[in-house]
Amino acid sequence: KQEVTQIPAALSVPEGENLVLNCSFTDSAIYNLQWFRQDPGKGLTSLLLIQSSQREQTSGRLNASLDKSSGRSTLYIAASQPGDSATYLCAVRYDSWGKFQFGAGTQVVVTP
């Protein structure tokens, strides 16, 4: 069974600290992986999309790495801000026509 796991389920850090969020998947034959942000009462916002041929993607303070051999992706958020408080979900796709397999998310709180 293909599973996506995000640990920890919740994380609290002081403002300015770097955030490291983990995503692991049981089947390494992925097509791509996407990181999303979800604010309370709102839908998901795409942050970064990594194709299987890529090792990382960067956007501003965000950097996502992909290691297919170990079945892991890591989302780094540099110099965290209170506005980064949200739930972060990763989603794995196993073929171009397949559905996303979502993790349960990591709830992040950045304290001023």
Next chain:
Amino acid sequence: EAGVVQSPRYKIIEKKQPVAFWCNPISGHNTLYWYRQNLGQGPELLIRYENEEAVDDSQLPKDRFSAERLKGVDSTLKIQPAELGDSAVYLCASSLEAGGTDTQYFGPGTRLTVL
């Protein structure tokens, strides 16, 4: 550019009642998805449309759930009759192309509470 629009945002009904959710995707997006998100979990795909055709409805509980996407634009998801376990957030998403290289854009969701 307007995002994915969903209505209503909240719905409270009693069990065995029918309920319907509406979604208007981003203009020009051919692919539309309906997801269900239970509390503390990630979204699970219910159905995917390519234009007006449902190409993946394997996770849709067809005994009580139905969906349509007339003219390949707006979509409606219906539950009849609703059960207590249907309480969740129902998310609609759209993407420009069907291929997996394209980003999905999500609406704000409809929070359903079944009493």
